[in-house]
Amino acid sequence: MNVKLKPLLKGMLTLVPGLDRILPQHKVGSTDLPEHCYFVWLKHLTMLYGKGINTIPDTFAELGPGESLGVGFAAMLSGANKYYAMDVKEYSNTPMNLKIFDELVKLFKARSPRPKQGWPNFDEYLDENLFPSKILTEEILAVSLSDERIQRIRSAIENLGVQQGELLVKYMAPWTDSSIIKKDSVDLILSHSVLEHVVDLEHTYQALYTWLKPNGIMTHQIDLSSHTITEKWNGHRAISEFLWKLVAGNRPWLLNRQPCSVHIELLKKNNFKIIGHLNRYNTDGIKRSELAPRWQTISDDDLNCDLTFIQAQK
Numbered sequence: 001m002n003v004k005l006k007p008l009l010k011g012m013l014t015l016v017p018g019l020d021r022i023l024p025q026h027k028v029g030s031t032d033l034p035e036h037c038y039f040v041w042l043k044h045l046t047m048l049y050g051k052g053i054n055t056i057p058d059t060f061a062e063l064g065p066g067e068s069l070g071v072g073f074a075a076m077l078s079g080a081n082k083y084y085a086m087d088v089k090e091y092s093n094t095p096m097n098l099k100i101f102d103e104l105v106k107l108f109k110a111r112s113p114r115p116k117q118g119w120p121n122f123d124e125y126l127d128e129n130l131f132p133s134k135i136l137t138e139e140i141l142a143v144s145l146s147d148e149r150i151q152r153i154r155s156a157i158e159n160l161g162v163q164q165g166e167l168l169v170k171y172m173a174p175w176t177d178s179s180i181i182k183k184d185s186v187d188l189i190l191s192h193s194v195l196e197h198v199v200d201l202e203h204t205y206q207a208l209y210t211w212l213k214p215n216g217i218m219t220h221q222i223d224l225s226s227h228t229i230t231e232k233w234n235g236h237r238a239i240s241e242f243l244w245k246l247v248a249g250n251r252p253w254l255l256n257r258q259p260c261s262v263h264i265e266l267l268k269k270n271n272f273k274i275i276g277h278l279n280r281y282n283t284d285g286i287k288r289s290e291l292a293p294r295w296q297t298i299s300d301d302d303l304n305c306d307l308t309f310i311q312a313q314k
Contacts, residue, residue, distance in 0.1 A: 002238040004229060011248055015246075037071045038104060045075075051275050060076075061211060062084070077150075086181075088253050189211065217275075236255060238290045259298055261299065282306040
């Protein structure tokens with residue numbers, strides 16, 4: 001059996017009526033760490049700079065922020081005025097968000113270097129201190145980090161959904177209807193290790209297209225691994241459909257198991273222009289002969305791609 005015993009038991013327990021409400025909640029990534037939020041924002045912002053896009057978005061949206069809204073706060077401290085955070089379940093809380101915001105203010109004021117290298121490597125676009133000073137210039141930061149603006153962002157965090165002058169932080173969980181955001185109103189949409197969890201990918205890509213302004217930009221990092229559910233990084237595609245239902249249990253957003261090519265197809269189907277696409281490959285996984293029937297016809301690229309980074313334009 002490819003699946004580990006612990007995730008299998010967790011999934012099966014969620015199928016017991018009422019038990020899922022008292023089971024320990026799974027920690028959502030590292031979004032409660034200010035340094036991680038800082039890193040994610042700097043990476044996506046800098047990778048866009050590498051494609052010739054060096055403007056700070058006025059309206060920024062994030063899909064799947066997780067335990068905090070820190071990535072969005074980092075965008076606002078860079079100059080964004082409106083931040084929409086959309087999740088399937090309510091994870092974040094205001095006291096934690098305020099603590100993370102205060103730490104992010106310190107990181108930006110210190111022009112702190114990116115906390116780690118990560119993948120893709122974007123150091124070539126950073127200065128000698130590993131900060132994106134070509135994008136976040138002193139002129140931009142003088143405005144975005146002014147004491148008065150920081151206080152107004154803080155007020156927007158304390159009063160989610162209430163406009164504070166030109167500033168707005170709006171948290172929507174769960175989101176199921178694309179009408180929650182006005183059509184053609186968002187400059188930049190970001191997700192980081194989120195789209196691999198989305199159940200209805202087709203509807204989601206349609207919604208992303210609806211929300212973006214003409215020429216608006218999306219940037220997504222998608223983790224195509226099993227998220228340690230199996231011993232091998234791609235072992236989730238060796239699991240039969242019946243066994244996968246037990247692993248997922250009452251957690252439909254666990255993993256959709258879709259390979260990179262499906263995301264590319266949906267981007268093209270929804271009329272996005274792909275302006276950047278990088279794949280990371282890992283051949284230290286299961287072999288084609290071990291694939292479950294559903295996945296036996298996937299390409300070698302899909303079999304071995306464990307991470308993909310995609311930038312697209314409306």
